[in-house]
Amino acid sequence: EVQLVESGGGLVQPGGSLRLSCAASGFTFSNYWMHWVRQAPGKGLVWVSRINSDGSSTSYADSVKGRFTISRDNAKNTLYLQMNSLRAEDTAVYYCASNNGRTFDYWGQGTLVTVSS
Amino acid sequence: QSALTQPASVSGSPGQSITISCTGTSSDVGSYNLVSWYQQHPGKAPKLIVYDVSKRPSAISNRFSGSKSGNTASLTISGLQAEDEADYYCCSYAGSSPWVFGGGTKLTVL
Numbered sequence: 001e002v003q004l005v006e007s008g009g010g011l012v013q014p015g016g017s018l019r020l021s022c023a024a025s026g027f028t029f030s031n032y033w034m035h036w037v038r039q040a041p042g043k044g045l046v047w048v049s050r051i052n053s054d055g056s057s058t059s060y061a062d063s064v065k066g067r068f069t070i071s072r073d074n075a076k077n078t079l080y081l082q083m084n085s086l087r088a089e090d091t092a093v094y095y096c097a098s099n100n101g102r103t104f105d106y107w108g109q110g111t112l113v114t115v116s117s
Numbered sequence: 118q119s120a121l122t123q124p125a126s127v128s129g130s131p132g133q134s135i136t137i138s139c140t141g142t143s144s145d146v147g148s149y150n151l152v153s154w155y156q157q158h159p160g161k162a163p164k165l166i167v168y169d170v171s172k173r174p175s176a177i178s179n180r181f182s183g184s185k186s187g188n189t190a191s192l193t194i195s196g197l198q199a200e201d202e203a204d205y206y207c208c209s210y211a212g213s214s215p216w217v218f219g220g221g222t223k224l225t226v227l
Contacts (some may be wrong), residue, residue, distance in 0.1 A: 005207055011220070044120065044221040045155070045163065045206050047214075059215060095162060103153040103168035104208070104216075 002026040002106045004096050016086050016115070022079040022096030022108055030074040033099045036081050038092035039110075044099030046092075049081065050099070064090075086115045101108070121207055121219035122148065129223040134195040137222045139207030140188060145217055147188040151210035154183055154192045157221075158203045167192060178186070204227045 008020040022034070049060045049070040057080040058070050069082040079096050093110040122140040129135040137144065141153075146152060152170045155163035167172055167183035170190060180195045190209070194201055207219040 037218075045208070045218040046120075047216045047218065057145065099216075102151055104155075104163075105165055105168075105174075107149060107162040107164070 002098075004098065004108035006094065006096055006111035008107045009040075009094065009113045011114045011116065011117050012086055014087060014115055017082070018086065018113060020081040020083065020111055021048055022081075023097070024055045026077065026097075027098070029072075029077040033072075033101070033112075034072060035097045035099055035104065035105070036070060036079075037095045037097055038116045039088075039095070039109075040092040043047075043092075045095075046067055048094070051079070055096070075114045083113070084114075088115050104107045119217070121206075121217055123207060123219040123222045124140060124154075125220070126181075126223045126225065126227060128227055129194075130227045131197050131199065131203045133197050134193060135224065136208075137192045137194075137224070139192070139209075139219045141190075141217070142148055142188055145188075145209040145211040146185065146190055148212070149210045150185070152183065152185055152190040153208045155206045155208065156201075156203050157206065168220060175191075180220055181198040197226055199226050 003025045005023045035050040051058050051070045055072045067085045071080045094108045096108045097104040098106045154167040157163045170185045172185040182193045206221045211217045
């Protein structure tokens with residue numbers, strides 16, 4: 001059974017940092033491109049970032065470029081999102097999702113990040 | 118990259134059919150047959166119900182079907198059931214962006 005389990009969310013002050021993790025199991029993690037998608041409270045889904053299967057290529061939404069860094073450890077089957085210079089508008093549930101090149105086929109349960117003083 | 122356009126809400130009675138539209142541009146929906154639809158119940162993660170415009174994962178009921186014409190994709194749910202009440206999101210590959218979602222549609226089963 002495929003499982004994606006996010007962790008690392010919480011309350012952080014504006015300007016602060018947080019690192020999210022996503023532990024994967026039940027599939028060959030190292031073969032998949034992985035993504036982060038976020039959802040602000042009461043709002044829709046927004047793509048945030050992606051990383052290719054070996055970690056050599058990354059891409060970011062304009063809203064987080066220069067502040068967020070996606071990475072992965074294929075030996076640990078884990079995806080990361082380092083979030084720096086956090087703003088109130090970054091408040092959201094962050095989902096990790098696997099992508100088979102055609103669609104987001106599996107999603108984690110999400111982890112809530114709240115940016116507030 | 119702007120979000121794809123979906124109606125904010127749709128409703129239907131049990132047994133009826135409804136259709137949710139998803140309008141993009143020639144840079145996303147119109148250029149790629151990589152349109153997906155996701156169902157999200159309150160407090161839950163999104164769940165894939167249609168991919169590649171019209172294909173369904175094996176565990177998804179054939180009451181869910183997808184199509185596309187030009188820059189607009191559509192999701193049709195036939196034989197509405199109470200458990201279909203949820204939020205629905207479309208998503209398209211967009212090349213350099215690279216993925217864009219719709220704003221979501223709340224389906225109410227009357």
